[in-house]
Amino acid sequence: MTAEQLADRLRISIGDKAVVTDPDILNSHRNDHATFCSAGTPLLLVRPASTAEVSEVLRAAGEAGVPVVTQGARTGLSGAANAIDGCILLSTSRMNQILEIDVEDQVAVVQPGVINADLSRAVLAKGLFYPPDPSSWEMSTIGGNIATNAGGLCCVKYGVTGDFVRGLEVVLASGEVVRMGRRTAKGVAGYDLTSLIVGSEGTLGVVTEATLALRPEPEAALTAAATFTSAEQGLAAAAAIMAAGLQPSLLEFLDGATARAIQNYRDMGLPSNVGSLLIAQSDRGLRAVDDVAEMARICTEAGAIEVAEASDAEESRMLLEARRLVNPALEPLGATLVDDVAVPRKRLVDLLDGITAIATKYDVQIFCPGHVGDGNMHPTVVFDRDNPAAEERALQAFGAVMELGLALGGTITGEHGIGKLKRQWLEQELGPVALTLHRRLKTAFDPTNLLNPDKLLHPH
Template identity: 60%
Template sequence: MDDRDDAGHREPGADLIAELRAGLPDRALVADPDVAASYAHDQASLCAAGRPAAVVLAESVEQVQHVMRVASRLRVPVVPQGARTGLSGGANAVDGCIVLSLVRMDRIVEIDPVDRVAVVEPGVVNADLSKAAAAFGLTYPPDPSSWETCTIGGNIGTGAGGLCCVKYGVTAEYVLGLDVVLADGELLRTGRRTAKGVAGYDLTRLFVGAEGTLGVVVRAVLALRPTPPPALVLAAQFGSTAEVGRAVADITAAGHTPSLMELMDGTTVRAVNALANMGLPEHTEALLLIALDTPDPRAELAAIGELCTAAGAFEVLAADDAEESAMFLTARRLALPALERLGSSMIDDVAVPRSRLAAMLDGVAGIAAAHDTVIGMCAHAGDGNTHPIVIFDAADAAATERARAAFDAIMELGLELGGTITGEHGVGSLKRDWLARELGPVGVRAHQAVKAAFDPLGILNPGKVVAP
């Protein structure tokens, strides 16, 4: 009996497993449904995930090409994955798909201290690259909060940022070239490893932030920078959001370029106190952490401290050394674990102009009150990238509905303030409809045209980023 559908395509199933197995070692293929189901989703709460037909733990470019050729021939969707630390459902499986995990492709192929580049496979963990570069007196600046577990491929897929973006920029600014396996299994090389290069369309940037919907990144050439001096940190505490917003604006307007400028609202500060007994004042409405990594930062930190005091800070403390600075930053790194202890969480990722930061903080507080929902706020204040964290009881249907409504209201507020629905976490499935609103009809059609050019069968990470 011929197992073909009405269009003449062979139905996936046993044929899919057999064809995958023909080009893969046994250790690379997971066909057991229960084991495969454990790869179904990333860390985004309440994002739907399907059941994969198979999981491939690829170890080479050739294996990735084999997977894509089989998938193209059988018209089977493929969901590329890294460490699954994402927060937008971008790595979530769809029913009957092949999950293509790149975590075993984890070689640092080369670090060149003269050209200041690293050549890496997508499964390299961000922190491992940083440690390897440090041996050459170099650093890879993008540093997502999950840097000790997230992979470079995932960072490229989402266009990840991090704490130090205010001075050093985001992932896209460090990706010089890529090797990408396309939907039909062909290998495309983009970009360069030279310091400059403008030949042709910038296809490299096109793949950064595409979340695996246009191709599968299998190698990257990344720019490195000289390791900066250890940073010193200043902590300023404010009694109102208006004051901290004024401080951020004044620091930027005065020409200061901190290596880090992080903000935590009062809800988050109190949650951190409850978790780790940090001794932060319970009446704080905003804690601002500012770091400088210049050769002699003390005088500039003092000037920044004066700006914070003038803006209304009731306490300003500057660290004496790198060890004390690390202690100051502990509160920021504990923010998400502290809030997660309060219940289930939905983490928003709205970026607004720095000048509208106080309006964003006030607006989120109003949304929390209107929806009877706890929302803690962290922010990369230096670049306006806010992370409102909606806390709720997932077992309570009414609370879950209020949380979803609050999440949507936050994104609407961000757009109203001239911002964007995501600064670094990506769109995934969580924000696909909101992306259409941000882009507008012409922008959506342009995205669909690009998708069709690279993936005419629509098999690469379907349902993510932009609607078909």
């Protein structure tokens, strides 16, 4: 089957307008938000509108032997959605319906192209809460969140995307449609296929519908923020907050370098000797006031320079503002490579010390904000993109941070995933036996290696 024959077949089965061959549009869909990930030139972009149409696309692709890369909003940070030469890009953008919000059973059923923020707002209007809140939530899709098992700021209390996925409809590489999981709160019928699809980065099947658990709407969060002269003090305060059982609904850390970059970018009143900044929230209703006072007390005891407590939602928003400025503040400083290692909380001091040593060794700047309650940090290597030597050193530092995370008993990726960017380090984290199991699972779902074939694992 030639490319033109394949396009014609797809135009007949899913409609003219759903098959895009315009080179400019194809070019604009080659990449997700990962830096340093090569992308190929796609053959076609298709926008199926239903499960049956997804099935048609996969059957046609299978017969033509053309690989398929599924794309949501392409906000991923590891290249999982990058095009492969000669592939079909399968966009879920037209499958964007919230099919049901069941208030009594606290469940939503959605198509994969629904934007996270649209779902979050729709359920909030019914007094419910969909917690997963990746930074991309205003743009990213539920399908993409599932494919990457996206995290976010409120994971520290509520968990990640996978914790809210109860059931899925998935189209396999064969074009067969399979439902997995359940709608009920509990269920142990057979193997947990649902969790296997979550985080599989489009390599095992295409999600066409998701049944998601919701929670009762939380009460408004109150916030405390504290500055310290050292990173160690901020980390010690974070550990003490977690140990105290205060169940923070957010616990974010900025190292001194990041805090100073933000202060340079916009005057947030941060002291010039700031060594770290900690922001903590509680959404435990009546108890939140006491929680925040206790968090503030813990920070003071840990040696804080200054502690601020918000008494209402607006003040809380203000205190969170510094966290929101991390990306804008770092952007003017150069190109960035963002790691997302997670380590046991008690190894965070060693992680930060090790990162300082790595920055020195490779002569790069590394900023270190992160979701400290989860031990999930975002060491960010900033460098001059126009300097090839600096870029090479940055890449080496990026890898060294992952190796440090593994050495500290952690993982190379807490929330961004493997995609194309981290395949070699995944092999290191898994070891040979788990790697073999990965390849066998891939084959069990996709025997001809049709779906996103060069992602997550190196081609065999």
